[in-house]
Amino acid sequence: MAKRELTKLDGxxxxxxxxxDQQVYKLKASWRRFQIFAGILMCLLVIxxxxxxxFIVAANRSQVGIGKEGFAFRMxxxxxxxxxxxxxxxxxxxxxxxxxxxxxxxxxASSVTARTEGLRGPLLMKLVDxxxxxxxxxxxxxxxxxxxxEMERRTGLTIFPPETAAK
Numbered sequence: 001m002a003k004r005e006l007t008k009l010d011g012x013x014x015x016x017x018x019x020x021d022q023q024v025y026k027l028k029a030s031w032r033r034f035q036i037f038a039g040i041l042m043c044l045l046v047i048x049x050x051x052x053x054x055f056i057v058a059a060n061r062s063q064v065g066i067g068k069e070g071f072a073f074r075m076x077x078x079x080x081x082x083x084x085x086x087x088x089x090x091x092x093x094x095x096x097x098x099x100x101x102x103x104x105x106x107x108x109a110s111s112v113t114a115r116t117e118g119l120r121g122p123l124l125m126k127l128v129d130x131x132x133x134x135x136x137x138x139x140x141x142x143x144x145x146x147x148x149x150e151m152e153r154r155t156g157l158t159i160f161p162p163e164t165a166a167k
Contacts, residue, residue, distance in 0.1 A: 004129040006085045011078035018065025025147045027062040031140040035059035089159040092121040
């Protein structure tokens with residue numbers, strides 16, 4: 001059985017539409033500072049200079065833009081997903097292996113989770129006819145809950161469990 005081809009969207013057009021509709025969600029200031037710091041450390045070694053500059057530029061342009069046909073995530077490169085290609089959403093968790101492994105990774109993951117406001121992990125998307133989910137680091141995005149609610153509204157899929165009615 002052949003995989004269905006995912007809808008191709010123009011990332012630049014989606015981001016421009018999102019800016020017009022004020023549906024742009026930027027990187028949190030703390031994550032931006034961390035990425036700039038990592039870029040500066042890479043620039044200290046002459047061989048890491050191109051990567052350091054790339055990290056610093058990516059830190060300043062990272063954002064999620066939500067449009068009518070889909071949404072775009074821009075960090076190191078721009079990736080787009082059409083609403084009709086998404087089967088389901090789920091919120092992932094940060095673990096020690098995602099932060100480098102070992103005790104240091106465990107300490108970093110628990111620290112990031114404890115200090116994060118909004119979504120506390122990446123937003124995972126199961127795409128049509130794809131084995132592995134795509135992900136957006138929602139824990140790094142400002143107003144991540146508002147972003148997720150807008151995605152729920154546009155797709156009709158649930159990200160958060162339904163709120164129970166007060167008795």
